[in-house]
Amino acid sequence: MAIQEFVAKSLGSWRSLRSVHHLAFNYLEQVNSEIQIQALAPDNPAVISLCQQYNIEPSLATCPFKMSWEGESDWDENQELKGSTILVPIPEPDNPSRGKLLRDTGYAETIPAIAHYEILPDGTFVLTTKYDRASAEEKIWFVNPNLRLRVSMIKTSEGRGVTTASFSSEIRIS
Amino acid sequence: MAIQEFVAKSLGSWRSLRSVHHLAFNYLEQVNSEIQIQALAPDNPAVISLCQQYNIEPSLATCPFKMSWEGESDWDENQELKGSTILVPIPEPDNPSRGKLLRDTGYAETIPAIAHYEILPDGTFVLTTKYDRASAEEKIWFVNPNLRLRVSMIKTSEGRGVTTASFSSEIRIS
Numbered sequence: 001m002a003i004q005e006f007v008a009k010s011l012g013s014w015r016s017l018r019s020v021h022h023l024a025f026n027y028l029e030q031v032n033s034e035i036q037i038q039a040l041a042p043d044n045p046a047v048i049s050l051c052q053q054y055n056i057e058p059s060l061a062t063c064p065f066k067m068s069w070e071g072e073s074d075w076d077e078n079q080e081l082k083g084s085t086i087l088v089p090i091p092e093p094d095n096p097s098r099g100k101l102l103r104d105t106g107y108a109e110t111i112p113a114i115a116h117y118e119i120l121p122d123g124t125f126v127l128t129t130k131y132d133r134a135s136a137e138e139k140i141w142f143v144n145p146n147l148r149l150r151v152s153m154i155k156t157s158e159g160r161g162v163t164t165a166s167f168s169s170e171i172r173i174s
Numbered sequence: 175m176a177i178q179e180f181v182a183k184s185l186g187s188w189r190s191l192r193s194v195h196h197l198a199f200n201y202l203e204q205v206n207s208e209i210q211i212q213a214l215a216p217d218n219p220a221v222i223s224l225c226q227q228y229n230i231e232p233s234l235a236t237c238p239f240k241m242s243w244e245g246e247s248d249w250d251e252n253q254e255l256k257g258s259t260i261l262v263p264i265p266e267p268d269n270p271s272r273g274k275l276l277r278d279t280g281y282a283e284t285i286p287a288i289a290h291y292e293i294l295p296d297g298t299f300v301l302t303t304k305y306d307r308a309s310a311e312e313k314i315w316f317v318n319p320n321l322r323l324r325v326s327m328i329k330t331s332e333g334r335g336v337t338t339a340s341f342s343s344e345i346r347i348s
Binding site: 015017019021023026028030032120121122143144147149151153155162165167169171 | 321
């Protein structure tokens with residue numbers, strides 16, 4: 001599957017139920033949120049600026065999109081989970097199933113992050129992001145056009161210690 | 175990966191944290207349990223009897239094993255979650271990454287169930303079980319030798335309606 005198809009299937013509003021397994025504490029955190037995924041024009045100034053920040057030719061940007069979320073956690077009900085990020089796929093020249101994914105902020109940290117994606121033969125989108133002292137791995141797949149599942153993990157930099165593993169079921173609202 | 179390797183990696187005791195997403199109700203159920211996976215001899219009478227029940231030549235059984243679990247749910251704390259099942263892989267003659275998996279009882283129902291497994295190139299074990307009015311799909315993969323993740327889904331028989339999706343993180347105890 002090409003990245004274009006995966007992004008097209010993802011566009012819309014989703015109701016997300018996320019369970020976060022804090023493995024060291026055997027503790028389950030619940031996050032309820034609403035997620036919006038909107039297409040951006042390739043010549044959107046924010047897309048061009050993000051490409052330039054990474055020294056990537058903006059014409060390589062393929063179906064960029066914006067993801068916004070708003071939700072709450074049962075861990076800390078006073079903490080507002082709200083934010084948005086711009087994501088810009090840069091496929092490999094000869095293989096749109098693999099490439100880079102530029103983001104203006106990461107999920108796990110608030111500094112800019114560069115990630116690599118690969119879409120497996122069964123349609124699973126796998127995203128790997130390396131941070132200074134940790135890495136994140138995310139798998140996303142569609143069960144049907146209206147149900148998306150997502151498994152995320154934060155690993156320590158050695159790759160063997162996993163601190164959290166989370167699972168989201170995302171149901172299309174519109 | 176051949177089924178032999180996958181079963182060998184799975185043997186042992188695991189502490190499991192499972193979050194069950196009841197999608198229609200947007201409700202999250204938490205199940206804590208301990209799982210034991212033990213190898214069985216191919217000539218174990220229960221293995222032979224299970225093969226015969228499905229009219230399968232017992233000599234085709236490959237690394238059969240027994241899975242036992244004991245745990246509790248936050249949904250109904252009075253309900254005891256305890257049980258065990260015998261699982262018998264029957265690989266395809268020319269491809270040990272695919273085959274049938276015989277079980278004496280299913281996860282979702284208490285009647286005998288036949289399932290098909292496939293181990294994907296990235297090592298993910300995918301199990302599909304068809305019941306009378308529903309089907310179950312399960313994906314299991316190892317993050318490292320001591321952490322196993324598992325995503326399960328129950329679908330209605332048409333295959334598009336998903337009633338529950340669950341996520342387990344399983345940490346090796348021994």
